[in-house]
Amino acid sequence: MADFLTKKEDNYAQWYNDLVIKADLAENSAVRGCMVIKPYGYAIWEKAQAELDKLFKATGHVNAYFPLFIPKSFFAKEADHVEGFAKECAVVTHYRLKNSEDGKGIEVDPDAKLEEELIVRPTSETIIWNTYKNWIQSYRDLPLLINQWANVVRWEMRTRLFLRTAEFLWQEGHTAHATREEAEEETKTIIDLYAYFAEKFMGIPVLKGFKSDAEKFAGAIDTYAIEALMQDGKALQAGTSHFLGQNFAKAFDVQFTDKSGKLEHVWSTSWGVSTRLMGALVMAHGDNNGLVLPPNLAPIQVVIVPIYKGNSQLDSISQTALKIKSELEAKGLSVKYDDRDTHKPGFKFAEYELKGVPLRLAIGPRDIENGTIELARRDTLSKETIAIDKVTDYAVKLMKEIQENIYNKSLQFRNDNSYTVDSWEEFKESINNRGGFIYAHWDGSAETEERIKNETKATIRVIPVGNNNEEGKCVYSGKPSKQRVVFAKAY
RNA sequence: CGGGGUAUAGCGCAGUCCGGUUAGCGCACCUGCUUUGGGAGCAGGGGGUCGUAAGUUCGAAUCUUACUACCCCGACCA
Numbered sequence: 001m002a003d004f005l006t007k008k009e010d011n012y013a014q015w016y017n018d019l020v021i022k023a024d025l026a027e028n029s030a031v032r033g034c035m036v037i038k039p040y041g042y043a044i045w046e047k048a049q050a051e052l053d054k055l056f057k058a059t060g061h062v063n064a065y066f067p068l069f070i071p072k073s074f075f076a077k078e079a080d081h082v083e084g085f086a087k088e089c090a091v092v093t094h095y096r097l098k099n100s101e102d103g104k105g106i107e108v109d110p111d112a113k114l115e116e117e118l119i120v121r122p123t124s125e126t127i128i129w130n131t132y133k134n135w136i137q138s139y140r141d142l143p144l145l146i147n148q149w150a151n152v153v154r155w156e157m158r159t160r161l162f163l164r165t166a167e168f169l170w171q172e173g174h175t176a177h178a179t180r181e182e183a184e185e186e187t188k189t190i191i192d193l194y195a196y197f198a199e200k201f202m203g204i205p206v207l208k209g210f211k212s213d214a215e216k217f218a219g220a221i222d223t224y225a226i227e228a229l230m231q232d233g234k235a236l237q238a239g240t241s242h243f244l245g246q247n248f249a250k251a252f253d254v255q256f257t258d259k260s261g262k263l264e265h266v267w268s269t270s271w272g273v274s275t276r277l278m279g280a281l282v283m284a285h286g287d288n289n290g291l292v293l294p295p296n297l298a299p300i301q302v303v304i305v306p307i308y309k310g311n312s313q314l315d316s317i318s319q320t321a322l323k324i325k326s327e328l329e330a331k332g333l334s335v336k337y338d339d340r341d342t343h344k345p346g347f348k349f350a351e352y353e354l355k356g357v358p359l360r361l362a363i364g365p366r367d368i369e370n371g372t373i374e375l376a377r378r379d380t381l382s383k384e385t386i387a388i389d390k391v392t393d394y395a396v397k398l399m400k401e402i403q404e405n406i407y408n409k410s411l412q413f414r415n416d417n418s419y420t421v422d423s424w425e426e427f428k429e430s431i432n433n434r435g436g437f438i439y440a441h442w443d444g445s446a447e448t449e450e451r452i453k454n455e456t457k458a459t460i461r462v463i464p465v466g467n468n469n470e471e472g473k474c475v476y477s478g479k480p481s482k483q484r485v486v487f488a489k490a491y
Numbered sequence: 492c493g494g495g496g497u498a499u500a501g502c503g504c505a506g507u508c509c510g511g512u513u514a515g516c517g518c519a520c521c522u523g524c525u526u527u528g529g530g531a532g533c534a535g536g537g538g539g540u541c542g543u544a545a546g547u548u549c550g551a552a553u554c555u556u557a558c559u560a561c562c563c564c565g566a567c568c569a
Binding site: 028032087088154156157158163164168170217236237238239240272274276306307308309310313341343344345346347348349350351353362364365366367374491 | 492526527528529530531560561566567568569
């Protein structure tokens with residue numbers, strides 16, 4: 001057993017921290033609040049990136065890159081936007097260092113002060129809209145569908161690996177459209193795409209919906225989000241898609257001539273997912289033995305471990321193992337054959353469980369003799385021995401099965417931890433004792449939302465979209481409500 | 492920013508109260524032999540400006556002062 005990992009039940013937060021570090025995903029760096037993403041963690045991110053990128057391109061988007069630095073004056077142009085981000089911006093004020101007077105080091109050269117200070121981007125709307133202004137003149141230039149993969153900086157007070165760091169990696173899409181309807185459509189297309197990605201690739205079911213005014217993006221008209229439920233009963237926002245109306249177009253004076261010759265401001269959207277998804281992956285599926293990775297995002301889908309005494313045994317086992325490896329690879333699986341002689345099989349078993357490899361194969365002398373091979377599933381921790389000539393097809397089938405099982409398990413968990421609540425007493429008790437998603441009526445006012453937050457720490461995660469027109473009374477104020485919204489404590 | 496805490500080998504810690512040979516333990520690391528179907532055993536070995544600076548003292552990891560960094564709890568947030 002992995003008794004060097006804190007148990008999930010004992011201390012969930014500690015379990016998470018341990019796991020991220022011990023599974024080699026990331027570690028804290030010498031820079032406060034900034035993490036180093038290690039090769040194994042980065043490999044998972046790269047797979048996620050590749051899949052998302054395909055989805056973006058399949059929906060007509062292209063990639064580009066905008067600067068890390070944003071002139072301070074750009075930032076001030078959209079009032080809500082500045083207000084939302086002002087408190088967490090890193091600012092570049094100088095462009096040169098010099099040897100200090102006492103000769104003992106270097107210091108900022110006071111003579112090298114920038115004329116205009118630069119903000120390290122916390123998000124890129126302002127620099128992008130300043131640029132789009134020059135790109136858009138006519139309806140013929142629209143829509144403009146651009147994404148960028150980038151790092152951003154938000155100076156957070158308290159940080160946690162992947163979940164909240166001062167610098168993080170993400171993608172941010174920024175689109176411009178001729179009509180409101182088209183921009184709204186784009187916003188929905190993307191949130192659907194995010195939900196599809198979360199469910200199909202990450203194996204995490206998500207709730208889709210609007211954010212309340214208090215929770216939405218600074219500068220947006222509407223924010224859609226996908227919310228996932230972690231195993232400790234807290235919600236995690238996994239992606240957002242914003243309908244920005246004409247806010248940024250007006251702030252940056254981006255106008256186009258429509259077909260009738262009239263000058264109009266463009267309609268826009270922005271949307272993003274970040275390395276925070278890595279945290280979701282850990283917390284949604286991990287167990288006390290370590291990570292559990294969905295096959296669709298696992299850098300190693302199958303690992304083969306030889307069991308042997310002496311070099312001659314290893315040679316004959318390796319022959320078989322390498323043959324299986326290439327057969328599996330021919331079927332499109334990524335396979336690692338771990339023939340390191342410096343570690344014993346037991347060590348390797350534990351290590352690949354810690355790292356969440358979906359399927360482990362073991363071959364020893366007994367198997368060679370019997371024409372068999374041992375399979376161990378990471379998701380169920382079950383083992384079985386099958387005929388060696390059946391292993392390729394079976395492994396391919398298992399990838400699908402494991403992917404589905406992981407998703408279904410998460411879905412089951414979410415269903416078991418979703419509650420419909422109609423009284424304030426029950427609401428408080430539910431939030432405090434069992435966490436999870438709470439479906440309750442809300443009167444729609446910011447005051448009520450704020451009070452609920454102050455009294456319970458629960459926030460409105462999403463206002464579900466569509467077919468939810470059940471009327472009722474606000475769980476807090478008793479005032480009339482048009483539909484239930486989803487409350488939870490959140491990361 | 493408020494409140495609390497910590498700083499000794501790559502990591503985790505003991506030693507500090509009550510100053511006194513060569514600063515110690517576990518893990519990790521290196522070498523050798525034996526091992527290999529669930530984190531191997533034995534033997535040997537390497538690694539330290541005790542956070543930084545000043546002070547007290549014959550003598551400081553240990554006492555004093557200042558500084559710095561990090562962690563936890565709050566307020567703020569993807």
